[in-house]
Amino acid sequence: MGEGDAFWTPSVLPHSALSALSHPPQPHFGRKMESKVSEGGLNVTLTIRLLMHGKEVGSIIGKKGETVKKMREESAARINISEGNCPERIVTITGPTDAIFKAFAMIAYKFEEDIINSMSNSPATSKPPVTLRLVVPASQCGSLIGKGGSKIKEIRESTGAQVQVAGDMLPNSTERAVTISGTPDAIIQCVKQICVVMLESPPKGATIPYRPKPASTPVIFAGGQAYTIQGQYAIPHPDLTKLHQLAMQQTPFPPLGQTNPAFPGLDASPPASTHELTIPNDLIGCIIGRQGTKINEIRQMSGAQIKIANATEGSSERQITITGTPANISLAQYLINARLTSEVTGMGAL
Numbered sequence: 001m002g003e004g005d006a007f008w009t010p011s012v013l014p015h016s017a018l019s020a021l022s023h024p025p026q027p028h029f030g031r032k033m034e035s036k037v038s039e040g041g042l043n044v045t046l047t048i049r050l051l052m053h054g055k056e057v058g059s060i061i062g063k064k065g066e067t068v069k070k071m072r073e074e075s076a077a078r079i080n081i082s083e084g085n086c087p088e089r090i091v092t093i094t095g096p097t098d099a100i101f102k103a104f105a106m107i108a109y110k111f112e113e114d115i116i117n118s119m120s121n122s123p124a125t126s127k128p129p130v131t132l133r134l135v136v137p138a139s140q141c142g143s144l145i146g147k148g149g150s151k152i153k154e155i156r157e158s159t160g161a162q163v164q165v166a167g168d169m170l171p172n173s174t175e176r177a178v179t180i181s182g183t184p185d186a187i188i189q190c191v192k193q194i195c196v197v198m199l200e201s202p203p204k205g206a207t208i209p210y211r212p213k214p215a216s217t218p219v220i221f222a223g224g225q226a227y228t229i230q231g232q233y234a235i236p237h238p239d240l241t242k243l244h245q246l247a248m249q250q251t252p253f254p255p256l257g258q259t260n261p262a263f264p265g266l267d268a269s270p271p272a273s274t275h276e277l278t279i280p281n282d283l284i285g286c287i288i289g290r291q292g293t294k295i296n297e298i299r300q301m302s303g304a305q306i307k308i309a310n311a312t313e314g315s316s317e318r319q320i321t322i323t324g325t326p327a328n329i330s331l332a333q334y335l336i337n338a339r340l341t342s343e344v345t346g347m348g349a350l
Contacts, residue, residue, distance in 0.1 A: 046100055046195060049135040050091040050107075051170075051177055051210070057081060057089045059114050060107060067110065075102035088212035090135065097195060104191050108132065108184035129162070131181040134194065135210055138176050141165050143201035144194065151197065161190035173210035208291050275329045277320040277336065281311060284318045286343035287336055294339060302332035 052060070061068050061081065072079050077095035093103050111130045119127060136144065145152050145165055152163055161182035169176055180190050279287065288295045288308065299306050304324035311318060322332045 044097050044199070045095065046097055046198070047092060047094040048100060048104075048191070048195070049175075049209075050093070051133040051135050051212075052089055052091055054087060054089065056111070057091065059110060060091065071103055071106045075099050075106060077103040079103060082212065084212070086212040090210070090212065100195070101188060101192060104132075105184065105188050108187045112184050129181040130184055130187055131179060132187060132191075134178040134180065134191075135170065135175045136165075136178050136194075136198070137203040137207040138169050138174050139204040139207070140198055140201055141176050141178070144178065144197050155190060155193045159186050159189040159193060161186035163190060163194075170210035171213070172208070174206075174208045175210045206291075272324055273326060273329065275322045275333070277322070277333070278317045279320055279336075279340070281316050281318055283340055283343060284308065287320075287339050298332055298335045298339075302328050302335060304328035304332040306332060 059067070060071070060079075062070075068079055068081070071077075075095070077093050077099035080092045080094075082090040082092075093100055095103070108130050111132070115128060115130065143151065146154070152165065155161075155163055159182070161180050164179045166177040166179070178194070180187050180194075182190070286294070287298070289297070295306060295308070302324070304322050307321045307323075309319040309321070320336070322329050324332070
């Protein structure tokens with residue numbers, strides 16, 4: 001499971017989530033259900049996910065990562081920032097509730113500092129509020145809104161912060177954005193109250209986390225190399241180069257003695273063939289990926305049909321059937337092998 005993917009749901013509900021937040025030594029909440037012992041006993045551990053724009057993330061990271069390092073050290077919370085050249089990034093904050101609130105306070109005050117600095121260069125007189133966007137499983141949003149909007153109204157009135165729950169789910173996920181804006185103090189109080197609701201009403205069913213899409217960068221192929229265009233520069237892209245070279249090779253299975261360039265789309269109807277692989281059961285997960293994301297990626301990139309047989313009793317292997325043009329098949333095989341290699345080398349490094 002990736003760093004940004006953790007969701008914490010209560011394994012044991014405290015008598016009162018409010019008392020849990022004011023007195024951290026309480027039952028631990030964790031999807032993994034393991035107990036983390038600290039000096040004061042068991043702690044309530046939460047994971048909160050924030051959605052931020054690139055500029056906001058830059059402000060949190062700071063020069064050479066100094067700001068985020070300071071936030072991690074002073075709050076004692078785990079702060080992870082999703083990878084990628086995406087316009088949006090996910091910032092995941094995990095830890096005991098008091099550590100989470102410290103981290104939130106530091107982020108809110110940092111954003112306020114940014115607003116004050118930007119105002120010194122502009123004629124604007126009224127200070128805009130600090131705004132944070134939480135990412136919350138949709139199954140918990142009903143509890144957050146309350147019957148007839150009663151809960152969200154109560155949170156707004158008692159904290160002075162503005163709270164908006166998005167009506168639609170974020171793309172390809174079962175999560176919604178919850179936007180909080182106000183003074184840093186109002187935001188911190190608001191986050192505390194939202195945490196109470198999330199502890200008292202754990203998510204129902206599986207949550208598909210929102211993953212921001214990378215900014216689409218044009219790709220050019222020149223001299224057998226792949227490059228992505230970033231601004232005015234062409235950046236060599238080794239992974240795409242490998243795929244491109246693989247796809248441009250002659251077909252590994254020439255149909256009936258013909259040889260045609262194995263590049264999808266060049267031949268209007270190259271004959272489809274089938275190839276079978278067997279994969280150990282304990283490695284099949286890295287090929288399927290969370291909620292089937294990896295196998296779908298491989299299908300899309302290769303253009304091949306890929307079927308994974310159900311596990312058979314007594315067998316330690318699973319059959320994978322790949323159907324498509326020779327080019328599609330070789331591309332799918334390459335991508336599957338790449339996944340296996342990264343998994344095995346990753347495991348070897350542990």
